[in-house]
């Protein structure tokens with residue numbers, strides 16, 4: 076079992092879905108947790124407290140670099156350091172390029188890509204000073220392959236994979252590692268919206284829409300779970316992963332094996 080006693084993890088976008096699943100796994104391993112994200116922060120705080128971990132929440136909007144700075148300052152003041160950074164916050168918007176809303180493009184690039192630059196540059200010197208750190212970027216299969224209708228998301232996730240590689244190279248001689256996890260479909264609010272839209276568009280039942288979405292891309296026909304991704308994050312935090320650097324680790328039910 077990996078032990079993270081004495082370490083602090085900041086997980087962006089962790090009031091629901093994958094971020095909350097990863098925060099819970101790191102908390103169960105002993106880390107103190109800084110949550111971030113919109114919506115019901117109290118429920119997420121309770122879920123982490125239930126593991127016995129110390130936890131705080133900061134509501135920084137990942138589109139705003141000054142709020143990101145305030146969140147990292149809060150984490151340092153409250154818990155003394157950020158040892159593990161999980162860049163997870165992300166949104167989706169599906170539309171053909173010609174009609175893709177320009178504000179949505181800017182928001183997706185800001186949240187899914189640029190926020191990872193702003194967080195990483197501010198935690199790196201502390202990690203280097205302690206000669207230990209783990210940066211985990213939650214990219215996507217869409218950091219490796221494209222899908223029609225997801226121009227901003229695919230561009231941002233490919234960018235995040237690039238940022239992962241450069242961060243890994245710039246820290247290669249240190250105890251800091253940076254890697255990306257690339258999930259396929261996970262049944263979270265982000266994907267539920269795509270299922271709901273598909274059901275309306277094609278006149279399908281919720282079950283049929285779910286099966287259609289998975290069937291188009293994910294050979295296992297099973298959703299990846301936040302718990303499985305929490306396990307992968309924990310593995311990347313373990314001493315045995317000290318030389319895993321700049322990797323893009325898929326958990327995608329076979330999507331990118333095709």
Ligand code: NAD
Pocket residue numbers: 087088089090091092093094111112113114134135136137138163164165166186187213214215216257258259260261262263264265266
């Ligand atoms: P989700 O909608 O359940 O969670 C997104 C989180 O980000 C929430 O906590 C939300 O409050 C937060 N968030 C949104 N906008 C924010 C902002 N401006 N500032 C701060 N926080 C903000 O989605 P999810 O499916 O858990 O997605 C998490 C990450 O995983 C995203 O980066 C997503 O691209 C990636 N991902 C998801 C899937 C999937 O199938 N669900 C697959 C691959 C990758």
